[in-house]
Amino acid sequence: MAEVTKLIHKYLRHDKKFPHVWCPGCGNGILLGALIRAIDRTHLEKDEIVIVSGIGCSGRLSVYVDFNTLHTTHGRALTFATGVKLANPKLQVIVIMGDGDATAIGGNHFIHAARRNLNLTAIVVNNSIYGMTGGQYSPTTPYGSLATTSLHGNIEQAFSIAELAAMAGASMVSRGTVYHTSLLDELLEKAIHKRGFSVVEVISHCHTQYGRRNKMGNAADMLLWQKKSAVRIEKARTMSDEEMQDKFSIGVLVDRELPVYTQEYRKVREMAKKAMTQMR
Amino acid sequence: MLLQGNEAIVEGAIAAGCRFFAGYPITPATEISEVMSYRLPAVDGTFIQMEDEIASMGAIIGASLAGTKSMTATSGPGFSLMQENLGFACIAEVPCVIVNVMRGGPSTGIPTQVSQGDVMQARWGTHGDHPIIVLSVSTTQDCFSITVKAFNLAEKYRTPVIILADEVVAHTREKIFLPHPGEVEIIDRIRPNMPPDWYIPYEDTSRGVPPMAAFGEGYRYHVTGLVHDSRGFPTQRPDEVKGLMSRLFRKINQHFFDIQMVEEEATEDAEILTVAYGSVARSARRATREARHRGIKAGMVQLVTLWPFPRQILEPKLRKLRAVLVPELNVGQISREVKRINQGVTRVETLNRIDGNLITPAEILSRLMKM
């Protein structure tokens, strides 16, 4: 049996009625493949893994995979994940969000989750648009781009999700694309292994709602755009700001050791117990 | 032992088995967070201060899904923020307890003054048709025992349970008897005992409450806020949509008698009945006793369960009454419900205060004397 078929049998839900909700050619399907491959490489048991997702096209990923899955409310996936992780720290919790999900409605939770540094893996699918609701501009829509709510060009500046996560205190921050799949597999695997809050910004495409309107072509054209615009971080570090104009870096951008919340909390428990016995 | 209502709520929660609390500071509920922050870690539980109340509600749902009894506490403004995720807990059937220590509203309102303005919000605050259980507390002792009951009902019926306290109950320091841990009746959610392959997470059972597996126990299943089929997967098939929605109502409706709790005082031969709840019930009890001393055939029903409204208990009483008085710290929220079930059978009078002060026993008594 081909490797891919084995993975499909092992990790996709056979009792879930396919086909999926995504448009043909959507980057979400590529991410799903990468995630499954990365998880397979970690040798974690399916029972140990919890996939928490938000609301949006990307949020639908959770329903297809055979893990403990939790499809939450728009923007709040990280809050649910926080509760799951704290109640059972042995679980490996992976959170999947869209760019609007994670940085508009869920922006507050995103920065605080990064700052708090629980051992969670946060995957943000950045397709530069609100896909599910039909193409309104999001916090990552580039200045000047067209959307159904910016017919004459977006006048807002875009967030860099990876930089935001790094500034907020995440232990690991990476960026990949759905074009560079073997890198993406690797970044996801590293993020899952990382102790602490790890973010993977996945540059993806929504050809249906964003590409078409902004004359970027079909799904294949948008993949080529990712190929053209992405620069490995090692190389990007040697390039000038001018050279990096209209380009973005990919790879592991930040990797640092910071106190992990659950470890710190263990100390809180010990001190609280000591204080209680002294009170008695 | 002397405890404040807010402290007694914490003790009740811990006695009931609560081991996770997520909250955001707000007057007059803050003490619940503060006490939880050192009580929970001492019993191997977890306290976390979240970035807001939306996050607090999300976190307690997540913790409950991972198998831990969980709770949050807030007041009006925070309660408003919790509504969307509260609806998630209803449709995904996640047991959890939400304490709302009511203060004057709307908006920032009067943070330090008492109110009962959130009775209808507790019933209908989240969007969409949904059943909900709401309990109220009027003494420090209630704060302990009703909190235990709230957890028990949440677990038994896989539903969020809201406790409505108010500023007066929360901050009054009074005598309380704390039972020994073994003396407290504790109910835990039913867990699946079939092999994982046979587990249907949202299966209709005779009780209407499917067994609930915790994440990580080997029963991998899908939890969503979308309307779902019995396996938890999103559906738009009318029969499946209807099946889920009607089961959600049925599981509460067919257990009315287990859920509806009231306390009665001198109701047997009463001709005038006061229906009260929360801190106002304290005044109503005093007024009722005083009225009896003066020869007035007064009685009182203290509503412990506010929603589902204890209609089955009140309705038969109405027929024997000359009049009913409903004193409340709002412009008339429970009185609407009393009038609705009364259907003109007897006279329903209201006594409302919205100035941030408690209704006194004297105010109620003077009304009873005029009725």
Ligand SMILES: Cc1ncc(C[n+]2csc(CCOP(=O)(O)OP(=O)(O)O)c2C)c(N)n1
């Ligand atoms: C509270 C709330 N507001 C609005 C919506 C409507 N809504 C659903 S998905 C979505 C945007 C999704 O965009 P994004 O997060 O970028 O994900 P994508 O669909 O592009 O994957 C919105 C606004 C909602 N479900 N809940």
Ligand code: SF4
């Ligand atoms: S609308 Fe865009 S993001 Fe959503 S499935 Fe289609 S291509 Fe993908």
